[in-house]
């Protein structure tokens with residue numbers, strides 16, 4: 092029987108409170124990992140964060156929630172260092188933070204450009220730079236970045252989002268080349284049309300939704316759990332020979348619609 096056992100894995104999910112990140116947090120905890128997940132600390136989401144923690148602990152999982160603006164490099168470093176100090180190491184980083192606002196490129200202001208690159212690219216650099224010293228010291232680490240199919244298709248409707256997510260692929264390639272020999276394996280998953288609030292808001296009416304589903308060869312929208320399952324696999328010993336890979340998780344939509 093193929094099982095995914097992450098017992099003893101000290102894991103940090105940056106942006107792990109809801110949607111895809113929430114499913115990743117849940118799956119890793121269910122596989123036995125000790126998970127710390129971050130959220131923005133937004134007042135309107137406190138109940139959701141508390142509910143996720145309660146649900147995981149009810150199943151016997153080990154989880155902590157930490158408020159973090161992932162664009163704040165100093166605070167990211169202090170969250171990571173505190174976790175490494177308490178746990179002795181950090182085995183796995185999943186960086187899931189991302190934000191998109193569809194509008195024509197001519198309408199993107201300088202402030203927008205900086206802000207969306209901060210959220211979609213620099214936040215990942217902050218997380219990666221903070222965990223690397225701990226992983227290098229342990230000569231072990233797994234890093235999984237969450238990108239977007241926009242990198243291949245130009246979809247998503249925003250130049251700053253597509254550019255930021257494409258930057259993550261370059262970051263992943265660099266990390267593989269420079270750090271795989273130190274025991275740190277990095278991969279990126281590019282989701283597409285995964286049913287989260289973000290997607291539900293974009294495709295509200297039934298007709299638009301049906302049109303979307305018709306473009307997906309697998310015949311359905313993706314579920315956050317589709318991404319979470321692959322994250323758990325890559326983080327487990329089954330993923331020990333997988334490095335430098337971009338996995339498009341889109342039900343075939345990007346190339347075969």
Ligand SMILES: NC(=O)c1ccc[n+]([C@@H]2O[C@H](COP(=O)([O-])OP(=O)(O)OC[C@H]3O[C@@H](n4cnc5c(N)ncnc54)[C@H](OP(=O)(O)O)[C@@H]3O)[C@@H](O)[C@H]2O)c1
Nearest residue numbers: 106107108110111130131161187188189239282284285287
């Ligand atoms: N859904 C899709 O079809 C799709 C397609 C392609 C790519 N993706 C990518 O997949 C990832 C997850 O998407 P999703 O649909 O699950 O998004 P979501 O529901 O909007 O969740 C985003 C997560 O990131 C956190 N976050 C946002 N900004 C942050 C910041 N500055 N600092 C720390 N945390 C922050 C949020 O925390 P709070 O709960 O506190 O706000 C939340 O946990 C994103 O990177 C997205 O770009 C999704």
